[in-house]
Amino acid sequence: MYLVHAINRLNEAKAMNSWKPYKRMLRTILVAVSFLAASSIQDAAGYLDKTPAAFSEDGRLFLVQSDELVIWDLETKMLVAKIPGLHCRQIALLKQEGWMLCVEHSVTIYDWRNRVSVATIPPESQQSDSLLAYSKETDRMILRHGNEAVSVWQLGKKLVPLKHIVLEGKADISSVAASSDARLLAIAEGQTIHLHDLSGTTVRDIAIEGGKPQDLLFAPNSSTLAASIGHTILFIDSGTAAVSARATLTSAEGAQGPLIPEVFSRDGHRLVAANGEWSYALFNTDTGESMALTELANAAPGRGMRSPTQLRAVDIAADADLLVGQAEHLHTLQIWDLQTGTMLPDLCGEDCRGMDTRVSLLKWSPTGSKIVVGIQGGLNPDVDGKISLWDVHSRSPELVLDPGQPQAKVLAKRATPQTPITLAPSTSTAGPTFVHAGALRAVMTSPSANLLVTSGDDGLLKIWNPGQGTLLRQLALSAAAHALAFSSDGAILAAGTTKGDVRLWETQTWREFLPYSSGQGRINALQFLPGNRLLVVAGERQKVPVVDLVTRAVVRELVHTSHYPICGEKSCAKKRAGRREVVDSLSFLDGSSFLLTTSQSGSVVWDITDWREVEKPAGLPGAWSGLGWKRPFVWTTIRPGVPTAFTLAIWDTKNNTVLASLDTFTKRDTEIDHGPAVALGTTMAVDPLHRWAATRVGEHISIWDLSVQEKRKAFHVKTPYHLHWTSDGKYLIVATLNRKILVWSAETMEPAHYLRDPSVTR
Numbered sequence: 041m042y043l044v045h046a047i048n049r050l051n052e053a054k055a056m057n058s059w060k061p062y063k064r065m066l067r068t069i070l071v072a073v074s075f076l077a078a079s080s081i082q083d084a085a086g087y088l089d090k091t092p093a094a095f096s097e098d099g100r101l102f103l104v105q106s107d108e109l110v111i112w113d114l115e116t117k118m119l120v121a122k123i124p125g126l127h128c129r130q131i132a133l134l135k136q137e138g139w140m141l142c143v144e145h146s147v148t149i150y151d152w153r154n155r156v157s158v159a160t161i162p163p164e165s166q167q168s169d170s171l172l173a174y175s176k177e178t179d180r181m182i183l184r185h186g187n188e189a190v191s192v193w194q195l196g197k198k199l200v201p202l203k204h205i206v207l208e209g210k211a212d213i214s215s216v217a218a219s220s221d222a223r224l225l226a227i228a229e230g231q232t233i234h235l236h237d238l239s240g241t242t243v244r245d246i247a248i249e250g251g252k253p254q255d256l257l258f259a260p261n262s263s264t265l266a267a268s269i270g271h272t273i274l275f276i277d278s279g280t281a282a283v284s285a286r287a288t289l290t291s292a293e294g295a296q297g298p299l300i301p302e303v304f305s306r307d308g309h310r311l312v313a314a315n316g317e318w319s320y321a322l323f324n325t326d327t328g329e330s331m332a333l334t335e336l337a338n339a340a341p342g343r344g345m346r347s348p349t350q351l352r353a354v355d356i357a358a359d360a361d362l363l364v365g366q367a368e369h370l371h372t373l374q375i376w377d378l379q380t381g382t383m384l385p386d387l388c389g390e391d392c393r394g395m396d397t398r399v400s401l402l403k404w405s406p407t408g409s410k411i412v413v414g415i416q417g418g419l420n421p422d423v424d425g426k427i428s429l430w431d432v433h434s435r436s437p438e439l440v441l442d443p444g445q446p447q448a449k450v451l452a453k454r455a456t457p458q459t460p461i462t463l464a465p466s467t468s469t470a471g472p473t474f475v476h477a478g479a480l481r482a483v484m485t486s487p488s489a490n491l492l493v494t495s496g497d498d499g500l501l502k503i504w505n506p507g508q509g510t511l512l513r514q515l516a517l518s519a520a521a522h523a524l525a526f527s528s529d530g531a532i533l534a535a536g537t538t539k540g541d542v543r544l545w546e547t548q549t550w551r552e553f554l555p556y557s558s559g560q561g562r563i564n565a566l567q568f569l570p571g572n573r574l575l576v577v578a579g580e581r582q583k584v585p586v587v588d589l590v591t592r593a594v595v596r597e598l599v600h601t602s603h604y605p606i607c608g609e610k611s612c613a614k615k616r617a618g619r620r621e622v623v624d625s626l627s628f629l630d631g632s633s634f635l636l637t638t639s640q641s642g643s644v645v646w647d648i649t650d651w652r653e654v655e656k657p658a659g660l661p662g663a664w665s666g667l668g669w670k671r672p673f674v675w676t677t678i679r680p681g682v683p684t685a686f687t688l689a690i691w692d693t694k695n696n697t698v699l700a701s702l703d704t705f706t707k708r709d710t711e712i713d714h715g716p717a718v719a720l721g722t723t724m725a726v727d728p729l730h731r732w733a734a735t736r737v738g739e740h741i742s743i744w745d746l747s748v749q750e751k752r753k754a755f756h757v758k759t760p761y762h763l764h765w766t767s768d769g770k771y772l773i774v775a776t777l778n779r780k781i782l783v784w785s786a787e788t789m790e791p792a793h794y795l796r797d798p799s800v801t802r
Contacts, residue, residue, distance in 0.1 A: 091401035091414050094131040099405040103131050110443045111152055117439060117448040121152040135176045143171045159199045164188060172218035180222040192238050203238060217256035224278055226265055228253045235281055244281040257301040259308035264325055266301040266311055273299050273313055275325050285328035289321060292477050292498050294333050305360040312360045312378055317350045322378050332381040336367055353399040357408045364411055366399045387435055391420035422451055473794035474779045481522050483775045485764040487669035488530030492773060495521035501535060506783045507771050509793045525566035528669045532572055536563025540579060567626035569648060578623035596651050602641040627666040629674060659696040670728040673699060680704050688724055688735050700749045705737045723762055727769035732786055734763045734772050753789045
């Protein structure tokens with residue numbers, strides 16, 4: 041067994057003080073703790089709001105269906121009409137001044153200025169009618185009557201039916217769409233798309249290979265029709281009735297589910313498509329090229345870098361550049377830039393945050409500068425339970441639209457927040473600065489060589505020289521590595537996969553040892569013990585095995601059980617609960633015999649000399665975490681005397697005292713301003729030479745000179761997670777939740793560069 045000989049050889053070399061020839065065996069890794077415009081109506085179930093609403097083309101008039109249908113003039117801030125008896129599922133303003141269209145079970149044209157119904161189209165089907173398109177230019181509308189028919193109507197002084205296209209009996213119809221100018225109709229039936237010219241009698245059939253097309257959507261200029269087939273979207277030239285481009289996502293590129301066309305940009309050259317339940321993709325419709333992927337995720341402390349989150353309510357801006365939504369785990373209204381895939385400062389932060397917040401309306405104005413929000417359960421009483429108009433630039437509510445009042449309530453203006461300054465690389469590189477094609481799973485630096493190891497959902501393990509910014513090697517795994525660990529001398533790298541396997545490499549030649557199957561399910565954390573022979577493996581099982589890598593025997597199983605408070609008349613004490621818990625993270629205090637296992641409810645300390653559980657080891661604070669190999673300190677939080685505040689501190693275990701007091705913060709400081717209600721929290725890293733300490737509170741990172749305990753630098757990085765130092769202490773590694781890794785130089789006190797794999801284009 042090569043591993044047996046390698047470990048024995050290393051141990052023998054150390055014992056004889058002749059281990060210098062093996063220094064090259066020391067190498068790296070780091071764990072990362074993730075439109076109804078009046079001229080056009082398109083049905084897109086992925087982003088339609090629960091409350092029907094519509095803007096006029098200039099954004100001045102706003103129609104909304106509440107208990108009654110009401111119309112607001114947002115310029116004068118006046119309620120201009122309240123229409124009882126109309127209960128609409130779809131609304132549109134028509135070409136004639138004061139006319140509007142209300143689609144319920146039947147279709148009504150209503151003159152709201154004169155308070156009179158102009159015309160009514162009775163339903164043709166037991167199923168409800170729906171409006172496919174209305175064009176002010178042609179003053180035509182296209183209605184779908186359930187699964188029975190599609191009709192075309194000319195509006196004006198007299199309502200005139202122009203066409204009636206029967207659907208009944210065609211059971212294989214999967215989608216129907218109309219162009220915004222009401223001139224074209226597309227019907228997907230089986231593997232054929234029937235393209236109707238509504239201004240004439242022409243019907244062109246487009247045969248589709250590879251599957252049944254679904255989710256049809258026309259571009260605003262009607263020149264392009266999008267149709268989805270699984271992970272592919274076809275772009276069809278409506279003039280030639282031929283496929284002009286194809287857009288496809290593979291699993292390696294981040295495919296999460298079927299691609300569903302949602303919104304075209306106004307010029308028709310870009311398309312936003314839903315990619316499964318927690319991702320949106322932006323495509324170039326001329327070439328089919330993927331331009332950006334927006335992944336909706338929240339931080340999940342202790343369980344990897346990020347976890348996907350679904351949107352409860354969402355709307356996409358008319359130019360397909362921004363998305364606003366209430367993510368399931370964010371508990372506030374968030375904005376994403378679809379052209380870059382990045383998360384922007386949230387729309388309403390604490391105003392909309394709450395575990396039970398319900399959003400009934402989200403709608404961008406035509407210009408994209410305002411968003412109408414209907415919310416219940418938010419923390420701001422001015423907007424809770426009401427419909428409000430928000431300014432996107434200042435992220436503040438401007439008007440409250442109360443149909444019981446003749447005029448909108450004007451809210452006090454807030455100061456426009458400064459745009460967070462995101463640290464940028466000092467040297468430019470062409471292309472996106474991503475390290476993996478899938479989500480970043482884990483990151484780790486070597487304790488003895490200036491190497492960095494990263495793993496991602498693409499199933500690759502990548503080895504980097506972070507100072508030079510170069511990718512040295514990549515290893516393909518059968519399952520993504522969720523946890524990484526180096527031995528104390530950097531000679532061995534262990535990677536725990538999502539399938540429970542532990543892969544092992546000797547880091548001088550990157551020769552792989554035989555893998556170890558843990559039977560633990562997804563590996564949450566790994567920790568070598570001194571001597572390189574014993575490896576602690578924490579997975580999804582409640583027992584944590586300590587594995588002898590030479591014999592492959594489990595020498596000990598740790599059972600992490602929680603504490604809970606038992607209170608008497610005068611005091612409370614923590615007692616041991618009978619519930620076993622899954623361990624999320626592992627930490628070892630270098631130079632000691634103490635191993636820390638941490639679950640969601642707390643930590644347990646083990647003395648590895650006899651594997652006894654220790655209530656509170658001498659010389660250690662009550663709550664602590666190790667800083668890594670070659671760092672005989674721990675980091676903890678202490679109370680600075682302010683009830684709501686905490687201070688990050690480095691604890692000297694030999695002298696049982698605080699070595700350095702660093703950042704003081706409150707719980708709110710640990711939450712990102714544009715992200716999840718669950719805080720990013722805090723973390724700390726000390727370089728192996730004990731010169732520098734890097735702290736992170738939320739998104740704010742500070743560099744401290746430990747010799748004088750002074751802050752030398754402070755900067756902001758979007759969604760950072762864990763921090764790591766290279767073994768020479770020259771570079772700080774900052775891994776972020778959006779698959780980027782910043783390398784920051786301690787010599788220049790400036791960013792050096794972002795790591796980039798040229799093969800990863802988005």
